[in-house]
Amino acid sequence: MNQSDIDTLRSQVLSPRSHFIGGRWVAASEGGQRDVLSPIDGAVLTQIAEGTPADMEAAIAAARAAFEDGRWSRRAPAERKKVLLKLADLIEKHALELAVLGVRDNGTEITMAMKAEPMSAAGTFRYYAEAIDKVYGQIAPTADSVLGLIHHAPVGVVGAIVPWNMPLMIGSWKLAPALATGNSVVLKPAESASLSLLKLAELAAEAGVPDGVLNVVTGSGRVVGEKLALSMDVDIMVFTGSGATGRRLLEYSARSNMKRCYLELGGKSPNIVFNDAPDLSEAAKVSAGGIFRNAGQICIAGSRLLVQEDIHDEFVAELVKHAEAMRVGNPLDLDTQIGAVHSISELESNLDFVAKAEAEGAERRTGDGRILEETGGYYMAPTVMTGVKPTDNLFQNEVFGPVLSVTPFKDEEEAIRLANSTVYGLSSGVWTSNLSRAHRMIAGIRAGVVHVNTYGGSDLTVPLGGVRQSGNGHDKSLHAFEKYLDLKTAWIKL
Numbered sequence: 001m002n003q004s005d006i007d008t009l010r011s012q013v014l015s016p017r018s019h020f021i022g023g024r025w026v027a028a029s030e031g032g033q034r035d036v037l038s039p040i041d042g043a044v045l046t047q048i049a050e051g052t053p054a055d056m057e058a059a060i061a062a063a064r065a066a067f068e069d070g071r072w073s074r075r076a077p078a079e080r081k082k083v084l085l086k087l088a089d090l091i092e093k094h095a096l097e098l099a100v101l102g103v104r105d106n107g108t109e110i111t112m113a114m115k116a117e118p119m120s121a122a123g124t125f126r127y128y129a130e131a132i133d134k135v136y137g138q139i140a141p142t143a144d145s146v147l148g149l150i151h152h153a154p155v156g157v158v159g160a161i162v163p164w165n166m167p168l169m170i171g172s173w174k175l176a177p178a179l180a181t182g183n184s185v186v187l188k189p190a191e192s193a194s195l196s197l198l199k200l201a202e203l204a205a206e207a208g209v210p211d212g213v214l215n216v217v218t219g220s221g222r223v224v225g226e227k228l229a230l231s232m233d234v235d236i237m238v239f240t241g242s243g244a245t246g247r248r249l250l251e252y253s254a255r256s257n258m259k260r261c262y263l264e265l266g267g268k269s270p271n272i273v274f275n276d277a278p279d280l281s282e283a284a285k286v287s288a289g290g291i292f293r294n295a296g297q298i299c300i301a302g303s304r305l306l307v308q309e310d311i312h313d314e315f316v317a318e319l320v321k322h323a324e325a326m327r328v329g330n331p332l333d334l335d336t337q338i339g340a341v342h343s344i345s346e347l348e349s350n351l352d353f354v355a356k357a358e359a360e361g362a363e364r365r366t367g368d369g370r371i372l373e374e375t376g377g378y379y380m381a382p383t384v385m386t387g388v389k390p391t392d393n394l395f396q397n398e399v400f401g402p403v404l405s406v407t408p409f410k411d412e413e414e415a416i417r418l419a420n421s422t423v424y425g426l427s428s429g430v431w432t433s434n435l436s437r438a439h440r441m442i443a444g445i446r447a448g449v450v451h452v453n454t455y456g457g458s459d460l461t462v463p464l465g466g467v468r469q470s471g472n473g474h475d476k477s478l479h480a481f482e483k484y485l486d487l488k489t490a491w492i493k494l
Ligand code: ADP
Pocket: 161, 162, 163, 164, 188, 189, 190, 191, 219, 220, 221, 222, 224, 225, 226, 229, 240, 241, 242, 243, 244, 245, 246, 248
């Protein structure tokens, strides 16, 4: 990847996009379009279709028809594998185009976007494609007079709703295992970050995913998202986004066909630094990256730093140094380390969190609020707030922006108590050179992921999922298959 290739793509005019339903590009039934703004400069980038309930019904019908006639669901796994491997190759071939497209509507710095979006998406499709012809059913240990077979059956029609941060990566975490297992999918991207997923649908068709097997409907969550989740003909929902929407999906499920809902929600992940960390300077650097990359807009961001009290001042000073050295700027410049905040409303919400924290007595150690306003884009300086009390708003609630909350602790017991004192349980980090302490912390912290002496950067081989109000179910790893396959018993009298 070099700057001149990026520069060729960054100003390309983008024509308005339609839904992708039944293998065709389809305009919204009422002709509506929605502007897509770029967080880079606040300007209108293009338009997407403003989906209606009728559009969503058409997509669900296309997915159902494709599933029932077996054009994909009854193909041999090895054949689905071939198609999905081809899709992985196509994603890689179009990686820069996909990455730039995604950055233009969501603001992630291109260095991170390239790895985390198309390259990770290609890896995800390859992983599940390779895995699908290695999944066996079981024979139950019954008496000789009967045969108990345990089949894995695709669930049917999967409704997938994904957010604006890392749409290709998160979208692929859901699409790849869902498609590999033979399901049909209706995908609803976030209204402000649909472009790279629409391109993915185009590549999927080129790779040979049959018409109707992958459908994408764009538009408002409250209109098309709700219609999808309330459908009697959708078998499961897979979702990444806010707790408020997750709660609604459960409600829609209860009001319709009681479909299973797998939710990956927010976090307020504790990153815990003990005085015996192997390398405090490395811990400070990685911790700064763990909250500030992508302007803090990562669900597992280590947004709640807990530091042992005797190293608190020294550690915070080092971390502030790293934060101030990170270059905030145009996400399409290769030397940018922190890109744009996704939207003006996100930016305002971030600033409000800081103001409230100050009102509750926290101290702003670095961070000048909104910066680079003259660009028209939405940028915010990485912000470190110390003296945050466990009862404070900033300690308890997810900002989803470049704002780090810092709180001192005395000992291991207090660290675990503080770590577990929010409603969330997504990610966490522990820095210590004491092996026994590391294992006690792994056991004590209520979270889906515990990083030890690092933060972030895991790969596809391990599951990601939250506990408590951070959600349920897992993306990534072979465990993700469990969501998309039902167990079916055949009980045969011999
Ligand atoms: P975020 O804070 O990431 O914007 P949201 O939960 O609002 O979180 O959005 C995540 C996804 O959920 C988006 O695709 C959005 O359109 C969708 N969404 C929002 N509200 C609803 C809803 N009531 N029903 C279904 N989907 C929704």
